[in-house]
Amino acid sequence: MQLVVGRIGRAHGIKGEVTVEVRTDDPELRLGPGAVLATDPAGAGPLTIEAGRVHSGRLLLRFAGVKDRTGAEALRNTLLIADVDPEAVPEDPEEYYDHQLMDLDVVTVDGTEIGRITEIAHLPSQDLFIVERPDGSELMIPFVSEIVPEIDLEAQRAVIDPPPGLIDGSQAVVASAREADADETGAETGDDAKGDA
Structure with missing residues (x-):
């Protein structure tokens, strides 16, 4: 693939x-x-x-x-x-390739459905899930263990434990993260990011 x-x-x-x-x-x-x-x-x-x-x-x-x-x-x-071999996986069990994470369903720890991962954004500061919500809007979820405690590839889902305001205030997060990335890289994005493939 x-x-x-x-x-x-x-x-x-x-x-x-x-x-x-x-x-x-x-x-x-x-x-x-x-x-x-x-x-x-x-x-x-x-x-x-x-x-x-x-x-x-x-x-x-x-x-x-x-x-x-x-x-x-x-x-x-x-x-x-x-x-890329679609069966290939990183040596570290805590790491994932982008193609493993794409299209995973995103749910909260209590089972509330949030949406589906459509993109992984690799910013200089951190990696982010771009999640498409059922209404078509997007939100960004920082891919850090405190917020994403579980990736279940068998169940095809990412479990999140969002802090207050992350989901409702996500559009501000999207804008500020992208602006910071553009400022830091001079209109190029994510040159030193840790991406996946």
Whole structure:
């Protein structure tokens, strides 16, 4: 199965490096030198990673055949896609890949249905579940053990114990989290996040 593991941001310097918004918990494997990635749009790839490094909290990658800033700028906003074994699980039983969490039902500890996970947002400060509610609205749930005490993959659900105001005041959380992320990364999002794939 194929999953998005990153998004190319702006060019860095003049030698073909690009910033990358990481969308995987395993960047050393998925975004390491030698990795060959499909792209969206497909015409940009496949891309082979030649080198990578972290600079000021951001992942910088250089791809084979991309030697200058012009080539790097041409890749901006391209999604990087890896082939992932759907049966693969992280070594740490407390960790999950994004594809394991997508579409889980979200319920409170007393069984109240909240919605369904439609996206995992990887912000510099923390990971967040984007949850679609039955009325179509969205809310963000911080993916921390105090708020998400249980992930039950067999039952396909995430159990949450939200503090007062989290669910009712979620729209403010959404706006402030996204604004803080944009400020911190200069309009690029989540470059050093711990994502999943």
